[in-house]
Structure formats: C-alpha cells, structure tokens
Amino acid sequence: MNTVPASHLPLLRVRGVSKRYGDRVALQDASFDLWPGEVLAVVGESGSGKSTLLDAIAARSRPDAGSVQFHVRGGGLQDVFAMTEAQQRLLSRTDWGFVHQNPADGLRMDVSAGANVGERLMGLGERHYGRVRATAADWLQRVEIDPARIDDTPRTFSGGMRQRLQIARNLVTQPRLVFMDEPTSGLDVSVQARLLDLLRQLTRQMQLAAIVVTHDLAVARLLAHRMVVMQQGRVVETGLTDQVLDDPQHAYTQLLVSSVLQP
Numbered sequence: 001m002n003t004v005p006a007s008h009l010p011l012l013r014v015r016g017v018s019k020r021y022g023d024r025v026a027l028q029d030a031s032f033d034l035w036p037g038e039v040l041a042v043v044g045e046s047g048s049g050k051s052t053l054l055d056a057i058a059a060r061s062r063p064d065a066g067s068v069q070f071h072v073r074g075g076g077l078q079d080v081f082a083m084t085e086a087q088q089r090l091l092s093r094t095d096w097g098f099v100h101q102n103p104a105d106g107l108r109m110d111v112s113a114g115a116n117v118g119e120r121l122m123g124l125g126e127r128h129y130g131r132v133r134a135t136a137a138d139w140l141q142r143v144e145i146d147p148a149r150i151d152d153t154p155r156t157f158s159g160g161m162r163q164r165l166q167i168a169r170n171l172v173t174q175p176r177l178v179f180m181d182e183p184t185s186g187l188d189v190s191v192q193a194r195l196l197d198l199l200r201q202l203t204r205q206m207q208l209a210a211i212v213v214t215h216d217l218a219v220a221r222l223l224a225h226r227m228v229v230m231q232q233g234r235v236v237e238t239g240l241t242d243q244v245l246d247d248p249q250h251a252y253t254q255l256l257v258s259s260v261l262q263p
C-alpha cells in the first residue's frame, strides 16, 4: 500500500463538526484543514460559535457530530475523539497548547512563575531541577518577563505579564499546535499590541501552527495566514487573510469588514 508522504498531510483535519445546546445550534457542520506552521484565525461576532468550535477541536468538549483528525508525531492522521482520555491528555500536555482569554484559567495562580513554566516539562519526564529552572528562566526572558521574577506568583503580575506567562507555559514543550481563544482581548490596547507582536515572532520562529479565535479583525490581519469567518454557528467564508479582508465575498464578511473600517 502506498503511504502518503507526511508533508502532504494536514496537521489537523476538521470535518462536519456540529454542536447544539438544547435547542440552540451553536455550531453547524464546520470543516477545514490546518497545515503545519499555519496560523488560522477564526473570526465572527460574539455568539457566532467560535469558542464552541475551538473547544470541540481541542477535545475540551465533545461535538454531537463530525470528526477531528490530528497528524500525530511519527504517525498518520488520528481521530482525536477515538483516542483514550489518557492519549488526549498526553497530546494536550505535549504537542498541543491552549491559551485561554483569561490567564487565570490557564495558570496556577498560587505557584511560582518558574513552576508554571516548568510543570509541563516535568510532566514530560524532565526531573533535573537545575535544567527545569534554567529552561523556565529562558522562557520568561523570551516572553519579556524579567527572570528575577521567577519565584513570584502570577498573582503579583499585571494582566499582560500573566498572559505572556501563560504563553511561555504552553510553548515550553515545543508544541506543534496551539489553540488560542481571544488571547489579547482582556488587555489594554497598548499591551495588546506588544503581545500580538510577540505572538507573531514566536509562531514564526517556532513554525508553530495555531488556531486563534478573535472577534478583532486587526488580530487576524496581524497574525493569521488564513481565516475562517463564522456567522450563527456556520463557516460562511474561508481564505487567505489579506484576500478575505481586502475583498470579502460573503455579505456577512463584507459587513464585518466595513463596520471595522467605519469610524
């Protein structure tokens, strides 16, 4: 049997994912592929199903229908929902990252910054304290946190520092795919700009694939190669970011783009 070369396979293949809450259809038949190293923005107004989609594909909640396949290291595409919980947890701790809008949801607020970053490494079996600490200090520096703060808890950090710490905690294991739900929208505008810049640098340096949920088209413009536009639980348009933003095809996308451009 012929095997498909790994480079011809998407990193993630999402097909027909749907979810309802009671009578409400939150997500209807979402499908797309994500390629290695690609940053995909999922945009749409509040309530359009972005978080429902992200939680389903990150295996944080089970959709009612559809499939999600991930290209596991050294293997082919594997059905995420057919994995055991232990396999899903391992993925979440290694090849996947998840950055929450509210950093408190993704950090342990009462342990040190160093431990927040080191924990995922130790989860992978690293037991050498000196190495864990050195790697944590290095990652603090990479996300522009003074390594002298390594023993402080995130409770003593500003919102922007917390979000950068959450990013370090997720990236320290060199994941191949990071899910982010509105990673900048809880922050002041000036802090947002710096964080976006940092995210852009890191995704490029690490050739990291990412799915970034945002209601902010400027975030999509800055970070994403491609975008998916959602309206009322459906994907209404997908395409290269610049093409979609400069020449939107669907009426809803046209409305989104024009409402941003208008003062």
Ligand SMILES: Nc1ncnc2c1ncn2[C@@H]1O[C@H](COP(=O)(O)OP(=O)(O)O)[C@@H](O)[C@H]1O
Pocket: 021, 024, 025, 026, 044, 045, 046, 047, 048, 049, 050, 051, 052, 053
């Ligand atoms: N846990 C839930 N229970 C009931 N309805 C929900 C729940 N989560 C989301 N919804 C509904 O599903 C729809 C999509 O929500 P969501 O995915 O959070 O949208 P977005 O992230 O784009 O703002 C909305 O109508 C929302 O009210």
Ligand SMILES: [Mg+2]
Pocket: 050, 051, 052
């Ligand atoms: Mg949301």
